[in-house]
Amino acid sequence: MSRRLWLVLMLLIATALVVAACGGGESEPTQEEAAQPEAEAVVTEEAPMEEAAATEEAPMEEAAATEEAPMEEAAATEEAAAGEMAEAAGLTRDFEGTNLRVWFGSVGDEVGSYRNLIEEFTAQTGINVEVVQSPQSATDNLAQILQFMGAQSGELDVYQIDVIWPGILAEHAADLSQYIPQEEIDAHFPAIIENNTVDGKLVGLPWFTDAGLLYYRTDLLEKYGYDGPPQTWDELQEMAQTIQDGERSEGNDSFWGFVWQGNNYEGLTCDALEWQVTEGGGRIIEPDGTITVNNPATAAALTRAAGWVDTISPPGVTAYQEEDARGVWQSGNAAFMRNWPYAYALGNSEDSPIAGNFDVSPLPQGAGNRSAATLGGWQLMIPQYSQNAEAAAMFVRYMAGPVGQKSRAITNSYLPTIESLYSDPEVLEAQPFMERLYDVFTSAVARPSTVTGELYNEVSAAYFNGVHSVLTGSATAEDALLDIEDELIDITGFEPGPLTTQ
Ligand code: GLC
Numbered sequence: 305m306s307r308r309l310w311l312v313l314m315l316l317i318a319t320a321l322v323v324a325a326c327g328g329g330e331s332e333p334t335q336e337e338a339a340q341p342e343a344e345a346v347v348t349e350e351a352p353m354e355e356a357a358a359t360e361e362a363p364m365e366e367a368a369a370t371e372e373a374p375m376e377e378a379a380a381t382e383e384a385a386a387g388e389m390a391e392a393a394g395l396t397r398d399f400e401g402t403n404l405r406v407w408f409g410s411v412g413d414e415v416g417s418y419r420n421l422i423e424e425f426t427a428q429t430g431i432n433v434e435v436v437q438s439p440q441s442a443t444d445n446l447a448q449i450l451q452f453m454g455a456q457s458g459e460l461d462v463y464q465i466d467v468i469w470p471g472i473l474a475e476h477a478a479d480l481s482q483y484i485p486q487e488e489i490d491a492h493f494p495a496i497i498e499n500n501t502v503d504g505k506l507v508g509l510p511w512f513t514d515a516g517l518l519y520y521r522t523d524l525l526e527k528y529g530y531d532g533p534p535q536t537w538d539e540l541q542e543m544a545q546t547i548q549d550g551e552r553s554e555g556n557d558s559f560w561g562f563v564w565q566g567n568n569y570e571g572l573t574c575d576a577l578e579w580q581v582t583e584g585g586g587r588i589i590e591p592d593g594t595i596t597v598n599n600p601a602t603a604a605a606l607t608r609a610a611g612w613v614d615t616i617s618p619p620g621v622t623a624y625q626e627e628d629a630r631g632v633w634q635s636g637n638a639a640f641m642r643n644w645p646y647a648y649a650l651g652n653s654e655d656s657p658i659a660g661n662f663d664v665s666p667l668p669q670g671a672g673n674r675s676a677a678t679l680g681g682w683q684l685m686i687p688q689y690s691q692n693a694e695a696a697a698m699f700v701r702y703m704a705g706p707v708g709q710k711s712r713a714i715t716n717s718y719l720p721t722i723e724s725l726y727s728d729p730e731v732l733e734a735q736p737f738m739e740r741l742y743d744v745f746t747s748a749v750a751r752p753s754t755v756t757g758e759l760y761n762e763v764s765a766a767y768f769n770g771v772h773s774v775l776t777g778s779a780t781a782e783d784a785l786l787d788i789e790d791e792l793i794d795i796t797g798f799e800p801g802p803l804t805t806q
Pocket of ligand 1: 572
């Protein structure tokens with residue numbers, strides 16, 4: 305076994321120990337539980353600005369109690385493997401003693417997925433890294449990042465940024481191509497590098513990609529006589545209703561057919577784009593700048609989704625974000641869930657009541673006779689205002705390079721952006737769906753963020769607020785789409801036009 309393989313194994317064992325240490329026998333995951341940091345020296349809840357602190361979501365006090373991981377035995381082996389790994393990741397001790405502060409995500413077990421990597425990075429480089437956790441909602445997260453940027457704040461050295469933000473944040477970003485060897489950049493999917501490149505500037509190095517998936521309960525499908533996941537939304541509705549009726553009649557009043565993200569935030573843009581693309585309703589604004597959102601197929605898709613609320617989906621689904629849907633799903637109270645790949649590893653974790661009883665498939669088709677997954681994913685950006693750009697670049701290369709991506713794919717099912725990891729036997733053994741659904745990930749549908757650039761956030765808000773009004777019954781789909789179209793014309797100055805491609 306090579307030394308690097310050995311190290312990955314050690315990381316896995318260490319993670320397993322941490323999971324075991326934090327388990328506590330509870331069946332339903334909570335945001336707080338999932339986001340507990342292991343080592344308070346590494347992860348802090350303290351946001352550097354008042355505004356950030358005010359919306360901090362996860363109280364961390366309990367974290368200290370679980371701090372001691374029995375890592376001694378692993379340490380010696382890790383040290384032995386360190387030389388080779390340090391070389392591969394370009395790690396040096398040139399910036400020993402530097403303190404980096406990084407703005408990282410906290411959805412699901414995101415904190416657990418990077419904790420060991422950060423510890424290893426510090427051990428190798430002598431660079432200290434303090435994590436400041438961003439809000440779970442991408443919409444709130446961006447609002448806070450824009451405050452730091454507006455103040456040209458050097459308080460944070462690295463930001464985890466969404467795949468839709470390069471056009472919004474480009475003016476504040478350092479050009480990573482100045483710090484990262486070209487062959488390391490070329491190892492990532494070219495389409496994501498292109499997405500992250502604005503006017504020739506590489507705004508972020510891809511960290512993981514994302515695509516919407518249908519999660520389904522294999523045990524319940526079998527129990528109710530279905531031989532596979534639904535191929536169409538009509539089938540999903542019928543199956544969800546049947547299973548929900550059956551489970552409730554057996555006494556589980558909390559059971560629901562289908563959970564998803566219906567809150568008015570960026571996540572709803574992702575879900576609704578999938579509904580409308582599968583119906584043949586286009587992409588809101590097409591890559592050539594034509595505003596196509598107001599069309600009958602999209603109206604039909606939104607009307608159908610509104611019909612799920614309080615029938616096969618909980619009435620509260622119109623306030624659900626990713627972790628709310630996962631909470632219902634992972635406690636065993638839903639037949640189907642739309643979510644991102646991170647929920648796969650969590651659903652199979654040792655203390656999960658549904659471990660081994662679910663699988664994932666492409667989302668169902670509508671009248672457009674196609675499935676669709678919205679393209680998501682996160683990148684690492686260094687702001688121009690950082691005083692530690694070189695140390696930060698070393699950190700970014702390590703976290704988003706092969707060592708960081710492989711570890712997080714194995715332990716937390718984050719989809720790599722480094723193409724070669726999709727043929728890595730250890731990754732595929734840990735996460736078999738990554739090979740099976742490879743085409744879903746690589747053909748995911750992008751939101752209109754490239755064509756709208758720095759205006760994307762306003763565009764998306766107009767769209768998700770309009771869609772939300774349909775879900776809550778305060779507008780018909782036809783009226784809401786007319787309004788969205790008007791707003792998009794105002795925001796972008798683009799023209800509406802007919803859908804020419806699907
Ligand atoms: C996931 C996706 C991201 C998206 C967000 C919406 O984090 O990776 O691209 O914007 O969900 O909630």
